[in-house]
Amino acid sequence: MAVASRLQWLAANDGMPRGLWPIEWLAVSYSGITSLYLGVLWPQMDHPLGMLADRAYILAATLLVWGIYTLWPCRWMTFVRITAQMSLLCYWYPDTYEFNSTLPNLDHFFARCDAFLFGC
Numbered sequence: 001m002a003v004a005s006r007l008q009w010l011a012a013n014d015g016m017p018r019g020l021w022p023i024e025w026l027a028v029s030y031s032g033i034t035s036l037y038l039g040v041l042w043p044q045m046d047h048p049l050g051m052l053a054d055r056a057y058i059l060a061a062t063l064l065v066w067g068i069y070t071l072w073p074c075r076w077m078t079f080v081r082i083t084a085q086m087s088l089l090c091y092w093y094p095d096t097y098e099f100n101s102t103l104p105n106l107d108h109f110f111a112r113c114d115a116f117l118f119g120c
Contacts, residue, residue, distance in 0.1 A: 018069075018070055018073065020062075020066055021081065023082065023085045024062050024066065024081070024085060027058065027062060027085055027088060028059060028062060030092070031055040031058055031059060034055070034095070034099065035052060035055050037099060038051055038052060038055075038099075041099070041102050044102045045102065046098065051095065051098065054091070054095075058088065058091075061084065065077075065080060065081050065084050066081070068080075069081055
């Protein structure tokens with residue numbers, strides 16, 4: 001009986017807004033901005049076509065999960081939507097490194113700022 005009531009709780013309407021949530025807007029915006037940046041740095045990047053395709057997949061997956069949520073708004077889909085965006089962190093971190101590797105090394109500048117601000 002307890003399992004059935006928990007499944008009913010998961011399938012119940014969660015009352016969340018139907019549009020894209022801020023975490024999804026953030027992912028879509030970051031994808032768009034870095035796609036433009038990718039276009040500028042195309043010759044300097046290791047695998048720009050793959051990175052651009054990944055952004056298209058992320059956009060498609062975000063819209064797919066959002067579309068499913070609009071058809072079946074429940075707590076389980078809320079969990080899936082948030083988990084999908086959080087799982088992208090393991091993609092965004094090395095992706096950020098790819099972009100930063102094209103920029104000059106400014107560690108000495110930030111180390112001085114850190115020492116000035118915090119007295120280290």
